[in-house]
Amino acid sequence: MRTSLIIPTRNASSHLDRLLPALRMQTLQPDEMLVVDSASSDDTVARFREFGARVEVIDAKDFNHGGTRRWASEQVGGEALIVMTQDAIPANAQTFANLITELQLDPLNGVAYGRQLPHPGAGVLGAQSRHFNYPAQSRSKSLADAPELGIKTCFSSDSFSVYRRSALEAVGGFPADVIGSEDAYVAARMLLDGYTVRYAATAEVYHSHDYGLMDEFHRYFDIGVFYGREPWIRQAFGDAGGEGKRYVLAELQALREAGALHRTPEVMVRSAFKLLGYRLGHLERYLPKSLKQRLGMFSTYWT
Known part of the structure; x- marks a missing residue:
């Protein structure tokens, strides 16, 4: 399965000392890597280009959580589209491979999202948020789970996920204009169209926030x-x-x-x-x- 990696960035330099080595060590290397940068003022663009990524720079005011990912998905050719954020750090060398493996467990899996672990040094509440939303056991979710899970049925996360292109296109792609939660939007569309959403607990990244x-x-x-x-x-x-x-x-x-x-x-x-x-x-x-x-x-x- 041809795989493309998409990362939106803005002033990502503080994360790159961890992110770039973690990307380099992956046993499954994407066939192409597209970074869409929102006019960073640091060395983000230069470092990703040196790393070998294709980098496209847009004006910061043109960034949209759905629209930018929609545009990016149209610029790459993979059958599987790995989407992640600049502060999601693969936890081990098998992270990408495990994510793709879990997506491929069922042809109805339209999207698989990985397990998010708290960053080293995360505060107790920031860490608890990861533990609560990302348990140790993988699970597939379908529309039939709505009576049990409610709106959590369409919970997904573009901090680290992979989309089956055919399923993404079948539901109209990423929304062109949303303030956020484009991941929940696409997952909901997929579930209503008969696809399943896979929570891939074996595909781990470090990603957490200590919000005030x-x-x-x-x-x-x-x-x-x-x-x-x-x-x-x-x-x-x-x-x-x-x-x-x-x-x-x-x-x-x-x-x-x-x-x-x-x-x-x-x-x-x-x-x-x-x-x-x-x-x-x-x-x-x-x-x-x-x-x-x-x-x-x-x-x-x-x-």
Whole structure:
């Protein structure tokens, strides 16, 4: 299966000392590598070109989570499209090979997304987020799982995933214009079209964030905007059910195990900020553009 690797970048230099050696050590080397760089001001472009990648530079204002990946997918010829972010670091030499193997387990697998481990030195809450969303056991998800999983059925992550080109094209490709969550959009389209989504726990990358309170607010504002503009996803799969409660309980357990229960109020405030951001995102059509630019994480989307 011919494989193409796509990485959107912007000022990625701080990650490249880990990322480039991890890419070089992969036992499965992509047939081509396309980096789409949003006008970096550091040495990102030069280092990727020296590494051997094809690098296309776009204006930062032209970047779109869906549209840029859509364009990139049209510039490469692979039957399997590995999509990852600049801060996702393959954890071992078999990461790419295992991702492709899990995609190929079933011809109905339209996309497979890998397991994300916390970066070394990640904070307790940042690490818990990875453990909660990316367990040790692989799983395939179909539309039949919606009564059990709700909207988590179409959970996927373009921080590290691989798309079967034929399935991606069958559902219309990446959306041309979304504020984010293009991975959930495509996964939902695939599930409704009869494909399955594979969680590939054997394909591991290091990828985590230690978000502050306002980071969480901005991120969930963007998520709220996305789901507010794509109501068909909730109509097809339902909502998150008790996922929020389970997540908070898992955070509290992680604090307990780390001897940090004094941070319990932080968890509660963090959850409130997420909910507030999400609700405001749903109401974004009533907000002026100038305010939305300040509320969201992807501020350039509104320009």
